[in-house]
Amino acid sequence: MLNYDYICDLVFHPNGAIEVKVHATGYIGSSFLFGAARRFGNQVGEHTLGTVHTHSVNFKVDLDVGGVENWVWAEDTAFVPTAVPWSPEHQIQRLQVTRKLLETEDQAAFPLGTAPPRYVYLASNHSNKWGHPRGYRIQVVSFPGEPLPQTSSMERAFSWARYQLAVTQRKEEEPSSISIYNLNDPWTPTLDFTDFINNETIAGQDLVAWVTTGFLHIPHAEDVPNTVTVGNGVGFFLRPYNFFDQDPSFDSADSIYFRADQDPRACEVNPMACLPKYAACAPDLPAFSHGGFSYN
Template sequence: MLNSDYVWDMVFYPSGAIEDKFHATGYISSAFLFVAAQRRRNQVGEHTLGTIHTHSAHYKDWRTGSGLRTWLLSPRRYPEALSTRYQLAVTQRKETEPSSSSVFNQNDPWTPTVDFADFINNETIAGKDLVAWVTAAFLHIPHAEDIPNTVTVGNGVGFFLRPYNFFDLDPSINSADSIYFQKDQDAGSY
């Protein structure tokens, strides 16, 4: 994105959960204030309009016999229709589908180089290595506080991957700094 930068965070929790999130910053795309442009822009200054737009990212998370892997895929300032249509899509993992988009898609959005619609083809996923394509997006309505730079607070989005019956019990109890009490121990002595 020409005028946007992103802060990417992956947080690994002792419980086995993973949080993926991103925050947008940078400077807003702006134009001189005129009435006809106010449908798609918001006034940010006395004579200045900021462009209303969407920030989105498509994540590729997959599960194989060796565990969960997470790839962060390209952010999109102006989202491609199909990849943002679904918050979650699950497909078979294929080496021929390394990403859901291409930087070249912006050159011809009507005939994209990589078309995510081709990935969703009603194939069976039973007994296969799976890919979860997760879309995280938010609408950015520029305001005066976005000048000179957009703050990251409030301009972010993400999701959690939480284990479900993956562990026999809460894995955080095995952390080096944890304290575990048996039924017959006096907790007040610690």
């Protein structure tokens, strides 16, 4: 038996980032304990085995960055041998940014078990103040392990799990990565996600990112009576990457900025200094000074 519940959170951060989180909880997958059952999990009760399984979630991210037409960029680093200026006979290894425009769906499909570029982002053809394409980065937080072997006769029903990230053209006839009918007959699936990835161009197109997150779960004693959410969460971030000219949270209505030559106790400099004591959470500290800074 099992009865999992999933807690899904969408967090909108002041800097423009969007965080998507999924935590698993509820009753674990279990079976009657007998024979060599411990090969498939841990004993969690007198006659109960917590059975090993995985949690995998596929998200469709229809992200339009500065318009419908977007491009996919991949960035990472490479070590470049560089002579030490003051000691030419010695070398150091400097990090250099590598940038590549991904032009087809095949180039933008990253299978599990491979090392994808550490920065993948969708960008518009507009630039920010500093001349960089305005983009949003997709940062995945996931611990999926090995996918279902492709030699399995039922793997095609869940072929979206092959990829940690894939970017395709947006199409009305491709609304989701799986069909509910795939569960009824996984050996002859109604929908095979790999059909979405057919090497079409993704340069200057309306794009969709398919993000897969997941983790291995070997139930243990502390998962009874319910799976704990602590440590059982995965998700991804959509982070602005040169989309703005600076951190937009700097312009928040309640932000405070003052210089070293200004008095932080003055209301016109630091509005927080004018709050009544009953509304302030700061402790009443004794007078002290350190490194030219003093507090009375």
